[in-house]
Amino acid sequence: MKKIPKIKLTQAPLIMAFLKNIIPLRDDMPFDIEMLKHLTLIGMCGCGQKDCATITCRYIKEWNEDLKGSWGVNTNQGIIILHFLNKGIFELEAIDYEQFPYRSEVQRLLHKNYIKPTPKEYEKLDRYFKYLKEENMNVVNLGEIE
Ligand SMILES: [Zn+2]
Secondary structure, eight states, X not given: OEEEEEEEGGGOHHHHHHHHHHGGGXXXXXXXXXXXXXEEEEEEXXXXXXXXXXEEEEESSOOOXXXXXXXXXXXXXXXXXXXXXXXXXXXXXXXXXXXXXTHHHHHHHHTTOOOOOOHHHHHHHHHHHHTOOGXXXXXXXXXXXX
C-alpha cells in the first residue's frame, strides 16, 4: 500500500462523488452517505496495475457489526467491492477496469497536490455512471472476510 498524506475524503471530490453514486446501488447496505464525511484517505494499492484503483480509508470509529464484511457491486465497468474491516478501516477495492474516474485524483494526492479536478475528469465521472443500468448489475453479499 502506498501511503497518502492523511487527508479527509471531503478534500477528494472525485472519490466522494464516485462513492455517493456507488453506495446507493446496494440498498441493503447500512451505510449512510453522511458517513463519507468522516472518512480519511490513508493509502492506495501499490500493485501498479493500470486497471486497479483500490484505496484504503479510515473511519472515526469501529464499524457496526451489521456493516462489517465485504459488499460487492458488479457494475460491468470493473469490479467494485466495499470492505468494512476491523478498526474502522474501509477499503474500496476497484479492479479490472482502466477508467475509474477518480484514479488521477488519487495519484495527485499521493504527491500532495490538492488542485481541484478538471472539467475533463468530471466528464469521465459522468460517463462512468451514465451507462450504469441497474438491470446489468449483479449484487453479491460476500459476507465477512477476516
Ligand atoms: Zn492494485
